[in-house]
Amino acid sequence: MASTIQVDKIQDTGGNTMVSSNSTGTFTNSLPANLTGATGTLAIAQGGTGAATFAAAGLANTPNCLVYLSGNQTITDDTITKITFDTEVYDSDSAFASNKFTVPAGKAGKYAIFLNLSLDTGADSNMNYAYGYIYKNGSNIRSAGIDFRANPGRRNFVSVFSVEDLAVSDYIEAYAIIDDTSGSPLVSGGSANSLFMIYKLI
16 A cells, blocks of 8 residues: 655754755755765765765775786896886876886875786706895885795795885885896796786775
């Protein structure tokens, strides 16, 4: 059975009228300005700027970038060496340049940083150890790796992750070291092998 509720106004618990009617089909909307006129989106920042999208309200994971090595990078044996990523998948704010990510103006905050490297010696039983490093402003802040010296190997995937507070102009780089008994270590190229991803957290 259908039911009908008839009222001439709707008020909040404080007695403030939100919507009223003159009983002839004319309605008066008394809602706050940042709740009116929305076309498909509602204002996110109540009492603030009235941003109508997540991005406008600052709820976007930008800046962000993903880069990788397109080919193998030969590095000096047993020496910490900077990785020269040469291919960008995306770079929202053009923040990655000269093999480093630099925080743009107005973009300070917490950043997630992920480094994955394929470290190789090219032959069995040649790898003593291999490590990957995340550097901030020229200094190591996080590392991961493996030590094979008791039973030398050939290749290892190294993943390093960190969340860091970064200020404007702080920069992030990737480094690696391989101790290779043959003296010819390399970082394997390819989008699935050696990549570097950075993005700002909301």
